[in-house]
Amino acid sequence: MIWVKGESLGKGELVGMTQTEPLLAHTSNCVYCAARPLGVCGALGDGEAFRELRDSRRAVRILDAGLPIYRQGDPSGDLFNLVTGWVVQYQDLEDGRRQILRFLVPGALFGYEPTGVKGMCHGAEALTNASLCVVPAARMTELRHRHPAFNERFVWMLERDSHLAFDHMMSLGQRDARERVAHLLLELAVRSTGRLPAARGEVFKIPLNQPLIAEATGLTSIHVNRMLRKLREDDILDFHHGRLTVFDPERLVELAGVSEAMLALWSRASQPMDEALSA
Amino acid sequence: MIWVKGESLGKGELVGMTQTEPLLAHTSNCVYCAARPLGVCGALGDGEAFRELRDSRRAVRILDAGLPIYRQGDPSGDLFNLVTGWVVQYQDLEDGRRQILRFLVPGALFGYEPTGVKGMCHGAEALTNASLCVVPAARMTELRHRHPAFNERFVWMLERDSHLAFDHMMSLGQRDARERVAHLLLELAVRSTGRLPAARGEVFKIPLNQPLIAEATGLTSIHVNRMLRKLREDDILDFHHGRLTVFDPERLVELAGVSEAMLALWSRASQPMDEALSA
DNA sequence: CGCAGTTTTGAAAATCTTCAATCTTGGTGG
DNA sequence: CCACCAAGATTGAAGATTTTCAAAACTGCG
The missing domain is CATH 2.60.120.10 (Jelly Rolls)
Incomplete structure (x- = not known):
């Protein structure tokens, strides 16, 4: 090697x-x-x-x-x-x-x-x-x-990425700071594990710090910090040192304003069937 | 019929x-x-x-x-x-x-x-x-x-759209109100005509009003109005009733923070050659 | 001429940023 | 085991940006 x-x-x-x-x-x-x-x-x-x-x-x-x-x-x-x-x-x-x-x-x-x-x-x-x-x-x-089936998978991926980008545009343009932070953390939790937080207190490992959240949400890291505190005080979630603890999954999903379709794209539930690719 | x-x-x-x-x-x-x-x-x-x-x-x-x-x-x-x-x-x-x-x-x-x-x-x-x-x-x-060449054209289009979306994310997340408005108007001028504004005082027809600009830039229409006034006072552009007049093309491009690559994607200079499609 | 849609303005309030520190945390080496 | 360090997190206060609310003026079209 x-x-x-x-x-x-x-x-x-x-x-x-x-x-x-x-x-x-x-x-x-x-x-x-x-x-x-x-x-x-x-x-x-x-x-x-x-x-x-x-x-x-x-x-x-x-x-x-x-x-x-x-x-x-x-x-x-x-x-x-x-x-x-x-x-x-x-x-x-x-x-x-x-x-x-x-x-x-x-x-x-x-x-x-x-x-x-x-x-x-x-x-x-x-x-x-x-x-x-x-x-x-x-x-x-x-x-x-x-490989036509492979090509379709590729096109599907481009189309999905386009939807992720649209969703981020919604965040950056319309959601306030608290919603943006909640939305980002929920998205990453779901995309990295493939499923929604269910139990109260569930923990997700997400390798971000506050400056990174800030650069993704278009906020300053100071303001991200305040929003994280507010989310903690509101008993919705806690995030520090790469550990996201979800206290209230339902209110988090509600606050993040996530549609069913988006959840499906995050959790790969909607990915084209694999058998289609064996062709 | x-x-x-x-x-x-x-x-x-x-x-x-x-x-x-x-x-x-x-x-x-x-x-x-x-x-x-x-x-x-x-x-x-x-x-x-x-x-x-x-x-x-x-x-x-x-x-x-x-x-x-x-x-x-x-x-x-x-x-x-x-x-x-x-x-x-x-x-x-x-x-x-x-x-x-x-x-x-x-x-x-x-x-x-x-x-x-x-x-x-x-x-x-x-x-x-x-x-x-x-x-x-x-x-x-x-x-x-x-038709493979047609497929490539389709994929190219998806990839280009993804770049347009990224560019909008830059605007929504990083640019201030004045820059966002300037950027949007410049983008639409270039995309609709296929070329950059060159002459001072050049006019472009862009079928928007202030509330639409607001919904695209994540601002309120009141604030869009103030930014348009500022752009007019700064002698960069004037926009009302669907007419964009560019007073200072250079400063507009500069203010909008547009890269060469983005300009090419807007003006279709980078579109795949058409002969590739006759195959 | 009048109407509807659009643009414009003022003033107060909310949101978010900037600046300047201080405090925690986890890891390192003595 | 502890002291120390660096990165990350947290706080306060002031200031800038943007929104909200309320109202008035303008424009193009019929």
């Missing part, structure tokens, strides 16, 4: 792969995601195309928390499939303001840009220790052409 | 089509978009697949300004290709708050939902008199399968 320091990509380590080599997990496991089988996974299904895709990976990257995966402006060309850990995608303005576009959990495919755009319009970095498969964009396109 | 009142769809008129019938334009033309050849157009290209698509249209709908195309919660199943006029897509919260997700100009394809989601997660209505082609979603999927 060949290890290469990914110079231009920060200190992440690049692992050369052959088809038969097992994927190397990060030595210190990510506590924020349950153990999953390593390899290309998640949104892309597990049919014939999935196996081809797995064998197409150019490399596997193992990253420490905080390391960049790519930066805004970097040349595009590779897609990434997140295997373990969390990733954040953000966009910067010239003057330093930063908006977090979304948080990714294991299974996500990311790093695509519309053809014709020269460089990446946004950046991505590991939020926790993470491992991801690198697949050349051209290879992904070719795979989509040869 | 058969005219059918689209009862459940508001007062829009539904025009039954055969392959050879010409499309009927709205009697009162939309002043906000230049005359274009009628028929399926725009983002979907003009190759072989385009011709098949044109012949696949289930109907053509001619709508007066203000009429709904579909409402949040309506069953999904049809896609729409906007031929003439402007359309707005929005999402409502239970308590009546509304966020405008995006404005569509001729050529847009809209109305898709991730498979598995039962009803529409958002609504759409005509902003001006408009005409659009109705294409069954299943037909679109089938066309994508048979």
Whole structure:
């Protein structure tokens, strides 16, 4: 197994792969995601195309928390499939303001840009220790052409991401600070575990701090702090040091203003059936 | 030619089509978009697949300004290709708050939902008199399968829309009120004409009023009014009654904080080459 | 000319940010 | 085991931005 320091990509380590080599997990496991089988996974299904895709990976990257995966402006060309850990995608303005576009959990495919755009319009970095498969964009396109069911899965994923973005626009534009924070935490709890909080006092591991919540919600971290206190005083939830405790699931869902459809998209209940992908 | 009142769809008129019938334009033309050849157009290209698509249209709908195309919660199943006029897509919260997700100009394809989601997660209505082609979603999927280049065009469009959404998230989360208003007006000017304002005093027709700008930017219409006044006092632009006059193109672009890449996506400079679609 | 939709203005109140500290927490090394 | 450090969390007070409420003026169209 060949290890290469990914110079231009920060200190992440690049692992050369052959088809038969097992994927190397990060030595210190990510506590924020349950153990999953390593390899290309998640949104892309597990049919014939999935196996081809797995064998197409150019490399596997193992990253420490905080390391960049790519930066805004970097040349595009590779897609990434997140295997373990969390990733954040953000966009910067010239003057330093930063908006977090979304948080990714294991299974996500990311790093695509519309053809014709020269460089990446946004950046991505590991939020926790993470491992991801690198697949050349051209290879992904070719795979989509040869496997219609895989192509549909890809299109479904783009459409779902578009809905997640719409939902974030609702938050940023219409919800007040308290609702935005509640909404974000609920979303991440559901997306990372695949289900709604049910029991009072249920705990979720979410690898954020207050400045990150602030960058995602368009607030200052000071104000996020006050909203978290209010949510605690209102007996709805408590969040600190990466631990979300949900005191009142019902009021949280109500406050976050989440629709049934959105809940389904978060909890993958609506993902296309996997048998469709074996074709 | 058969005219059918689209009862459940508001007062829009539904025009039954055969392959050879010409499309009927709205009697009162939309002043906000230049005359274009009628028929399926725009983002979907003009190759072989385009011709098949044109012949696949289930109907053509001619709508007066203000009429709904579909409402949040309506069953999904049809896609729409906007031929003439402007359309707005929005999402409502239970308590009546509304966020405008995006404005569509001729050529847009809209109305898709991730498979598995039962009803529409958002609504759409005509902003001006408009005409659009109705294409069954299943037909679109089938066309994508048979025409790889068409499929790529579709994927490109989804990826571009995702970038537009990211850009709006930047606005809603990071830009202040004045920047948001400036950014929105510039975006619509560029997207509707395909080019940047160049000359001082150039005029663009944009069919919005202050409440609509407010719903798109997450502000109150009162505050939008004040920001428009400030932009006028700062000698950057003037907007009222659907007329945008750009006094200082350079400062407007600067204020809006638009990247080169975004400008390219707005002005379709980066659209995949059409010859790729003739395959 | 009059009406409806749109734009404009003022003043007070709420929300959110800024600035400037202080306090906690978890991890490190002695 | 404890002292210490750095990152993260918390607080107060002042100030800026944005909203709310209430009303008036303007515009284009019939």
